[in-house]
Amino acid sequence: MEKKSARILVFSTEKISDPAIDMAGLLKLHYPPTVYTIAVPCSSGIKPRWIMHAYDKGFDGVFIAADGSDCTYGETCTEKTGHIVGITHQMMKEKNIDPARLRMAAICSVCSESFVKQIKSFNQYLLQSTKS
Amino acid sequence: MNKKLGVYICHCGGNISDYIDVEKVKAAVAGEDGVYLAKTTMFACSDATQKEMVEDIRSNNLDGIVVASCSPKLHLLTFRAVSERALLNKYNYVHANIREQGSWAHSDDKAGATEKAVSLVKAAIAKVRLARSLDPIIIPSKKAVAIIGAGVAGMRAAIELADMGCPVTLVEREYFVGGRVAQWDVMFTTNQTGKELVTRLYNEVIARDNITLLTGAEVVANSGSIGDFTLKIKVTPRYMKEKCDQNNLLKAIEACPVVVPDDFNFNITSRKAIYHNFPGEFPQYPVIDIKNCTRCGECEKICSSVDFSQQEQTVEVHVGSVVMATGFDPYTPAEGEFGYKLSDFVVTLPQFKRLTDINKDNLVYNGREIRNIAYIYCVGSRQSEGDNKYCSRYCCTSAIHASLEARNKFRNVNNFHFTRGIRTYGKQELLYAESLRKGDVYLQAYEENPPLVEVKDGQITVTINDIMTGGREISVIPDLLVLVTGMVPRADNSIASKFKLPKGRDSFFNEIHMKLRPVETVIDGVTISGACQGPKNITESVNSALSAAAKSYSFVNKGELALEPIIAGIDKDLCTWCGECEKACPFDAIKKEKQGEKEIAVINNSVCKGCGMCLPVCPVNAINLIAFSDREIESMIDALVSV
Amino acid sequence: MAENIKTANYDALVIGAGIAGGEAALNLANNGFSVLLVEKDLSIGGKMILLSKVFPTLDCAACITTPKMSEISRHHGITIFTGSEVQKVVKKSENSFEAVVIKQPRYVVEDDCTACQLCEQACPVVVKDQYQYNLVGRKAAFIPFSIASPRVAAIDIENCTLCGACEKVCPTKCIDFTMEAEEYHITAGAVIVATGFRLFDPLKIPRYGYGQYKNVLTSMEMERQLAPTRPFNTVLRPGDGKVPDKIAYVLCTGSRDATVGNPICSQICCMYSIKQAQLLMGSLPMADVTIYYINIRSFGKGFEEFYEQAKGMGVNFIKGKIGKITEKENGNLILRYEDINENKLKESEHDMVVLSVGVLPNTDAAGIFREQKLEFDHLNFVGQKDPLASPAETNIKGVFVAGTASGPMDIPDSILSAGAASSEAMRYLIRK
Ligand SMILES: Cc1cc2nc3c(=O)[nH]c(=O)nc-3n(C[C@H](O)[C@H](O)[C@H](O)COP(=O)(O)OP(=O)(O)OC[C@H]3O[C@@H](n4cnc5c(N)ncnc54)[C@H](O)[C@@H]3O)c2cc1C
Ligand SMILES: Cc1cc2nc3c(=O)[nH]c(=O)nc-3n(C[C@H](O)[C@H](O)[C@H](O)COP(=O)(O)OP(=O)(O)OC[C@H]3O[C@@H](n4cnc5c(N)ncnc54)[C@H](O)[C@@H]3O)c2cc1C
C-alpha cells in the first residue's frame, strides 16, 4: 500500500517552537497526522543518538524545530544546534542514511505557517525519496 | 518495579472528541503495561474530574498518571496540583497534547488524528513509567524589583511595589519621567492634564525612599534569572549641577549656537543643545544634550552650573524580578502617506496635541491661523497593505477629544473627521456623541477606498467617497490636516533582546496567555505592563501595570522561590573530564572538581537552567537531563512507532 | 437567631465571584492574604463560565474558567460562600470593615453531596433552567450546570412542592429541608466589589419582537447553544427545532441608544457576535450569517485580525441599523433596515435573529455600604475616584472595584482590572 504521509519525528522546544506548533493547531493549519512531536527544553540539547534511534525504529524523517535566535538560553543556541545536525549527518552517512532525512529550521513562537509549510515540503520529499 | 498508572483522555467538550474517537484511544491504551485504569472525561480540567483523579490516585495507590487533553501550556500546573493533592509527586504526571497537536491540527483527518492520539498517549505512558519523584530546587529571591521605563505604567508600578515594602530601581532612558503622558495637555476621559498626572506621580515617586529613580539611564547588560537578575545600567549625566541660577541659565541657553528639533514637541519646535525641561517634565533640572553639543563652551562662560567634568557611570543592581514598562512610539507616516511631509500643514496627532497645548488664544501654525481642520483616522493602523493589522484603540477617542478641545479652546474651529468607523468603545462613546452634537462633520470610507490627499500650490485637498451618504464624493480643503497616527512598538527596542522577550504578531511584547497569565512572559521573572504589551489608554496601562506589580511582588516577597528541578546530571563513573561541557554551558554552571583520584565535571544545581546544551557535546555520553534522559526519549520514540 | 450568628475574620472580602472577583481573590490568596469570596449565585464563575468559546483566541471558556475556579475553591487562603449575599458593610476604621453576610440555605449539605444526580431524576417538578437561559427545563432539585463549582445539588425551594422524592433517593442523605439561612458577622481589612454587569433586557425594544417571536433570541441564549455544555448539542431554532441556515445579528441592541437610557457602547458585543458568527460557520457550514452593525469595534489585541478572519470565512457585514423586525407565518423574520452603503431602506429575510444585547450596570452594591455610601458614576457603574492613576479606587478608602462592576469590559480587561484591584488591596493591607 502506498503511504499517504511520511512518519516524521519533530523535536520542538517547550518555550519557542512548541507554542508555534500549538498555534498551527489552533488556526487549523493542517499537516499530516503522522507527524509527532517531542518537546525538549532547547534544540541545542538534542542528542544525535536520539535522532539515530528514530531512524532505527522506522521514522522516515526527523525535523528539528530549532529555537533560532529567539532561544531563551543564549545566542549560541543556533550554532550549537547546527553542530548537532552536522555530527548527525556524519553518523547518517556512515550508516547509509540519506542526510536529507534530517532537517532543521528555526521556528519562532508564532511561526505556525512556516512550520506547516516546512513540514509539508519535508513530507513531500520523504514520500518521493522513499518511493524511489 | 512495575508502576501502577492512570490514564485520562479528555473530550474537551467536543473540541477533542468531535475529531478524535476518544473511546477508541482509551481502548487502545488500556492494555498497555502498567495501565491500571483508563478513563475518558468531558473536561479533564473541571473541578469534578480533578476530584475524581485525586480519589483514583489515592484509593488505587497509583504511581503515575497521564492526562491527554489540550496543550500542557494551559494546564500543566493544574494537573501537577492534582497530583500533589493526591500526595503523588507531581513529576509522576505526564501530559499528552491531543488537542492543539491532535484534534485541531488534524481536524481534516479523523482517523489519522485518532491514530496519532493513540501514539501520543502511548509515548506519554512510556515516559511516565520512567519518571522519578523530584523535589523543587529552592533558591533565594532578592526582594527588589527593577522597572524599565518611567512612564505612567512604570511609575505607577513603582509606587505600588514600594508601598508593599519592596525596593524599586526605576530606570528611565530620557531626562524626564512620565513618558508620553508628560507630552499631553488635556486628556480624555477626565480632562485632567498630562502635566497634572505626571507631577502627581513624580512627587509620589520621589517621596518614597525605597524607590531609586535613574534618568538618562539605560540597561546595557542583563545576566542572571528569576530571583537574581544582575542589571548593568549606564547613567549619562546631565552635565549640569543641581543648583542653578535661572537667569544665567536662560542666558546660557540663548548663547548656545546649536539648534535641534525638540522631540518633546515631536519636532514642531526646536530647542538648543542646553535646555530646560518643560513645566511638567520632571525632574526639573536643565540638561545638556551631549549628543548634539559641540563643546564650544559658550554656556560654560555664562553659567557656572555647567559641568563638563561629570562622568558617565555604570551602576549594577541586583533584583529578583523585572517589570518592563517601555511604552510605545507614535507611528511615523512615510513621506507622501496622506500628504505627510508634502505640506507644512500636515501633522500627526501627537504633534497636533503639542500644537494645541503651546498655542494659547489663537491656533496658529507656521504663520497660518487654523480654522478648518481635517483628521484622517487609522494612519498606520488597520493597514491592509502594511504590517500593522491591528487597531491602535486609543486614537479614535483621542482624536475626537483633541478636536473637541480645539473647538473649546480656540474660536471658529471646524472639524472634519475622515474615519474608518469610529471606535469610541465603552463610556468613551459619550465623547463621540458630544462631538456630533456640537456639529463636527464625520465622513467614512472603507479600507479599500481610503481618502485621497492632494497638495497643490500649498493647498491641501482631502477627498473621500463617503459611505455615510451612499458613496458621494466629498472634498474638504482644510487649513491643517491631522493624521491620526496609531501606536507602534518602540523603534529602539534593543531592551527586548537583552531580556530575550518574545514579540507577538503585532511586534509588541507578548504575554504568555491573554487570560491565564496576561502580564507574564516566557522569561520567568520578567513581567510586562502598559503600552509595551499593546496599544492602551492610561487607565488600561495602569491596570496592567498594577497587575504586573502584583505578579512581580509574588516572585520576590517570600525571599525564596521554588524552581523546576529539571536540570542536568553527570554520571561520575563515565565522566573523564574533557572540559567540553564546561565550554558548552551558557550559564557557567559546570566546574571541574576533584573527587578522590579523579577529576570530573560537577553541576551547580541552583545555576543550571536545564537547557541541555551540555548533553550532546559529551564524548562519553555521561550527561543526562532529568526527565529527558536517553531512556525516556528513546522509549517515547519506541512507543510512537508501536501503533 | 442570635445564637446562630457566626463570626470570622479575613484580610479581604470579595463580593461577586465572576472572573474578576475570582482573579482578585486568587491574587490575594497567592500572596498570603486570607479572603472571603461571597457569591450570590449557586456556582462561582459569573457569566464567563457559561460562555462557549472566547474571543479573540477561541479557547473554550470552560477550559479557561474551570481550572481557575477549581484553584479558587481549593485554595487554603480562600473561603467561598455561594448562594450568599452581603447584607451590609460598615467601615469602622482604616483597615477594618464589618460585614454581615447571609448564607441562604441550599437544603443540601455541600460536603456530603456527590453530585450523583439521583435527586434530579426523582424530582417531579420541571421549571425553566436559568443557567441555560430558559432554553430548556430543569428540576426543582438540581445541579446548576455540569461544570458548576461547587458541583453540588440544590433545592429550588420556591418551586419545590416538598414531596420528599429527592430525600428518599439521596444515597448520602444530604438533603435537609430544615436548613435555615445563616448569618455571619465578618471583619475584613479591605473590600473588593466585583459584582459584574447585567444584560440589557430586549423586551424594552418591542419593535425587535423579542419574547413575541420565538426565533428572536439574545446573544447569551446563543452563547449557551454554542457552548460545549450546551443543551441541544447543536444550534436549533426555538420556534420549531429546525436547524437555522440564515442567521442575523443585530448589534448595539440596547447600547449607544439614549432612547433606551443607555448612551454608551458596551464594548464586547461586536466582538462576541463576530465570535459567535465564526462558531456558527464552524458548526453549521451551510449557514449564512449576517451581522448588521453601526461600527465594528474590534479594538483590542488581536481583535482586528479576528474581524478580518470572520470576513475571510464569509460572514456578511452590513452597515445599517435595524428599524423593525416582523415575523412571517413560517417563523422566519423580516428585518427592515437602512443600508448605509447604498443609502436606501431594505428588507431581508432570516430564519433566526440574535440580538447582541449590551452591558448594563449592576447596582446591587449600592445598598450594601452603610454610613459611608459607595459612590456610583452618572451611568450607575461603581464610581472610580481616580480613573487614570488608580482605576480600582472607589470613594471609600479600602474599597476597590474590579471588572465590569465599573464599566463594560471584555475578559482580558476584566482580568487586568482585577489584578489592579487586588494589587491596590494588598498595598492597602500592607501599608496599614
Ligand atoms: C496622541 C496621543 C494622545 C493620547 N491621549 C490620551 C488621553 O487623553 N488619555 C489617555 O488615557 N491616554 C492617552 N494616550 C495614551 C497614553 O499616552 C498611553 O496610554 C500611555 O502613554 C502609556 O504609558 P506607558 O507608561 O505604558 O508608556 P510611555 O508613556 O510610552 O512611557 C514609557 C517610558 O519608558 C521609557 N523607555 C522606553 N524604552 C526604555 C528603555 N529601553 N530604557 C529605559 N526607559 C525606556 C520611555 O522614555 C518612557 O518614559 C494618548 C496617546 C497618544 C499617542
Ligand atoms: C453573550 C456574551 C458573550 C461574551 N463573550 C466574550 C468573549 O468571547 N470574550 C471575552 O473576553 N468576553 C466575552 N464576554 C464578556 C464577559 O462575559 C465579561 O467580560 C466578564 O464576564 C466580566 O466578568 P465580571 O466578573 O466582571 O462579571 P460577571 O461575570 O457578571 O460576574 C459577577 C459575579 O458577581 C455576582 N454578584 C452580583 N451581585 C452580587 C451580590 N450582590 N453579591 C454577591 N455576588 C454578586 C454574580 O452572580 C456573578 O457571579 C461576553 C459577554 C456576553 C454577554
Ligand code: SF4
Ligand atoms: S482606534 Fe480608531 S483611529 Fe485608532 S486604529 Fe482603531 S479605528 Fe483607527
Ligand code: SF4
Ligand atoms: S461593542 Fe459594538 S455592538 Fe456593542 S455597543 Fe459597541 S458598537 Fe455596539
